[in-house]
Amino acid sequence: MPLPPVSELILTTVLACLTAGNWRIAWRPAWLRMATGAFFFVLLTLLTVKTSGPPVAPVFDTASMAIGLWQQGLVAAWWILGGRLVVGLLRLPLFRERGTGEAKLGSDLVAGIVYIAAVLAVVNFVFDLPVRALLATSGVIAIVLALALQNTLADVFAGIAVGIEHPYSIGDRIWIDGAIEGVIVQVNWRSIRIRTDGNDIATVPNSLIAKARVINRSKPTTRRDDAVQVSCDASAKPDLVMDLLRQATMLCPKILADPAPSVLLSRIGLRSNSYDIAFSVAHTDHLGAMKSLLLKEVLRQFRYHNIRTSLPAGAAVDGLASPLVETLTxxxxxxxxxxxxxxxxxxxxxxxxxxxxxxxxxxxxxxxxxxxxxxxxxxxxxxxxxxxxxxxxxxxxxxxxxxxxxxxxxxxxxxxxxxxxxxxxxxxxxxxxxxxxxxxxxxxxxxxxxxxxxxxxxxxxxxxxxxxxxxxxxxxxxxxxxxxxxxxxx
Structure with missing residues (x-):
């Protein structure tokens, strides 16, 4: 037996308040949205139980079509609002800073599942339609769509996997196998967008990222390590050359002192020796300028100590190089x-x-x-x-x-x-x-x-x-x- 129905005016007022309240708080803080949603859900639960019984087994008034329709709307609203409240609670552990523009693939997937379950519950309990037949029909449609959209779906599921692993985020600088490097400006279901050093926007599908090598330049720190190689004639004493190369790094202001730059003798030959200078900078933006400045400082050190960077082609090795000097005259x-x-x-x-x-x-x-x-x-x-x-x-x-x-x-x-x-x-x-x-x-x-x-x-x-x-x-x-x-x- 159905419970005594309330007036149509009260039902209309409740549904209007629910709609207006949810619309008004759409851009409010998360805690306010959750508190308001919980209040409306409790209110809706009391009204639903009083007018139609439990939402999983509602009994509608068949004597009045208008009251019956409003009761169905009330129960349907209970399931939808309940689904929204569940989605909000599940997103709290995954909450991230606002304004990043990053698509929350995992939480969006969970939200989709919850809303689909809520819609199926409405179809089954409110409108008393056979859900099994609907699921069978939707399965056939899903197979057809999957075959037609297999590339897009591959990007979507790869995006879900990458989103769960979370190897990068908006604002990170990454390198992707294939000589693509830049700062991530957008992450979505199908692809990511990267602003390259040439100020272009590169769109890379998630399915390619899942298979490629990816280096995150921003994690665990933005520090970049690099090395340059220089050569000078073999007559120069290695200890002197290595000391001059260390001095060259000291004259580059953005080369970090910790970790300290290192100089290694990497190759010896009859005419020239090669040295590797390893150094670090605080950010990728400093790397190119510091490599250029370091090479200029190396040339300056060699010039003021009369060290040749190379010997003329075809010249004899013995006795050709200028004598090494402590300083110029x-x-x-x-x-x-x-x-x-x-x-x-x-x-x-x-x-x-x-x-x-x-x-x-x-x-x-x-x-x-x-x-x-x-x-x-x-x-x-x-x-x-x-x-x-x-x-x-x-x-x-x-x-x-x-x-x-x-x-x-x-x-x-x-x-x-x-x-x-x-x-x-x-x-x-x-x-x-x-x-x-x-x-x-x-x-x-x-x-x-x-x-x-x-x-x-x-x-x-x-x-x-x-x-x-x-x-x-x-x-x-x-x-x-x-x-x-x-x-x-x-």
Whole structure:
């Protein structure tokens, strides 16, 4: 016997509230959606039991067609809302950060199964239709569709398998066998989309990914390890070459110190030896630039130590290579520096004879921040690190290698050194003292302009590098320019 039916108005009001409530909270937080859904489900359960009995065995009012239809709608709504609540509960363990755009293949599959079960329950319990016949008919249709869509289904099931394993996610950088590399921008049921380094979008079906080799560049970290190989003539001592190659890595700011770069002698020959330099960078975006910079620094080290990268073809091995030198001569060193390129050769040689050779062991201080500048220093060999004290902490500004110079700002302004210079490796420096350089600058306007431009570039770099320096600033631009002009006066 059916329970006494409630009025059609109450049923209409309940169904309208259910529809409006679920629509209003569609974009609300998950906890609010779950709480509201549970409230409506409890309310709907009470109404369903009172009007039609248990939802698995409902009894509808046959005297009034309108009331009977609304009772059927009420029970159908109970099954659908119950299925939605179950899907929400099952998705909680799989909940991921919103805004990723990633298709939750596993949870979507579970949701589909639950909703299909809810629809079949409605067909069986509400409309009293034979479910077995429906399933048999749908099975035949499923076989036909599977044969027609076998490639698409292969992508879908491969996507499900990959989604369960979860080897990558949105934003990861991956490499796929077949020279496809880039950042994942979308994952869906059939494929993934990758933004390549050429700013193209590559769409790769899931079935191909399931069979291919995939390397995730972002996990467990974004760090990238790589190596370059360089060759030089066999007459160069391996210990010296390996030390110079390590110094070249020190001059590349984005090469990580941990793990430390390594240098190996990989091949020996009659004419040339090969060396492998292994290094790491924090991100793939830095890799190309650091490989290029590292090779440039290697060439610079070889040039300033007179090491050939290769021997001329057909030349004899014995006695051909230039003799190895600890550093270039002062004359050769000045000729290599663009700052003194405008000087005539005889004036440059005369200036070179006034240079003072100084040697520093590792960790020895070359210049201290705040002390008076003595002259212009030119690095002939080794690596020097510059740092500044800011807010009570030492901050590394940069490093200098063979051919670099420093000290222009304090030399021209007669002010204190803006930073501290410390030898990282065994270093050989040449110093041009102020009293030796001042008469030449007064007589050579082009050299004076070049030195002034170098000093101003150095000041601009320091200003960008630190908002506040512990040492006294050199003053406003007008005052700084006046100090430089005063230096050039005889």
């Amino acid at each position: 002062p004359e050769q060193l000045l000729a290599e520096i663009p700052l003194f390129a405008a000087l005539a050769a005889e004036k440059r040689d005369a200036l070179a004879r006034t240079m003072v050779r100084r040697m520093f062991e590792p960790t020895k201080t070359v210049l201290s921040q705040g002390e008076a500048g003595a002259g212009l220093f030119i690095v002939a060999s080794g690596v020097v690190e510059g740092s500044r004290m800011m807010a009570g902490h030492s901050h590394v500004v940069g490093r200098f290698g063979p051919g670099d110079s420093f000290g222009e700002i304090s030399l021209l302004t007669d002010g204190p050194n803006p930073g501290t210079l410390v030898a990282v490796t065994r270093c050989i420096l040449f110093e041009l003292r102020r009293n030796e350089l001042q008469p030449l600058l007064a007589a050579e306007p082009r050299l004076a302009a070049a030195l002034e431009a170098s000093a101003r570039r150095g000041q601009a770099f320091l200003a960008r590098d630190a908002a506040k320096a512990a040492s006294a600033p050199p003053g406003p631009p007008a005052q700084f320019l006046a100090q430089i002009r005063a230096f050039f006066k005889p």
